[in-house]
Amino acid sequence: xxxxxxxxxxxxxxxxxxxxxxxxxxxxxxxxxxxxxxxxxxxxxxxxxxxxxxxxxxxxxxxxxxxxxxxxxxxxxxxxxxxxxxxxxxxxxxxxxxxxxxxxxxxxxxxxxxxxxxxxxxxxxxxxxxxxxxxxxxxxxxxxxxxxxxxxxxxxxxxxx
Numbered sequence: 099x100x101x102x103x104x105x106x107x108x109x110x111x112x113x114x115x116x117x118x119x120x121x122x123x124x125x126x127x128x129x130x131x132x133x134x135x136x137x138x139x140x141x142x143x144x145x146x147x148x149x150x151x152x153x154x155x156x157x158x159x160x161x162x163x164x165x166x167x168x169x170x171x172x173x174x175x176x177x178x179x180x181x182x183x184x185x186x187x188x189x190x191x192x193x194x195x196x197x198x199x200x201x202x203x204x205x206x207x208x209x210x211x212x213x214x215x216x217x218x219x220x221x222x223x224x225x226x227x228x229x230x231x232x233x234x235x236x237x238x239x240x241x242x243x244x245x246x247x248x249x250x251x252x253x254x255x256x257x258x259x
Contacts, residue, residue, distance in 0.1 A: 143157075177221065178224035183227060187226065190225050191213050191254055194225070202215055205247065
């Protein structure tokens with residue numbers, strides 16, 4: 099018998115290995131607007147949006163002073179932060195750009211709109227919003243048909259205003 103996970107399951111938080119905890123805390127506060135919920139000395143910090151216990155854990159338990167991992171190795175591709183709507187995503191992207199952080203990509207996937215960037219340790223970050231299920235692209239058989247089309251970042255940011 100095949101096990102099927104409960105459809106109410108979600109990803110609650112992610113922990114990232116970073117090389118410099120203070121630098122990473124500052125980056126996630128200034129660029130993404132997360133707040134510190136708790137620190138464990140100089141080795142770990144737990145950050146969130148809206149007062150949740152933590153969406154993001156940062157730690158140096160095995161990585162203090164370490165370098166970026168080579169691009170041709172296994173590991174986390176990116177962590178994705180889901181925004182409730184297009185205006186909220188646009189506001190977040192506007193803040194990223196004001197912070198001087200370069201976007202490394204932007205795409206309309208049909209089911210979602212996403213922008214991509216990296217934190218100071220090279221961890222991939224996706225900021226995205228989902229479209230309603232009734233808007234998801236489907237083929238003639240009704241199967242989900244995601245795409246990878248260009249995203250108009252200027253229009254997205256303008257929506258925040």
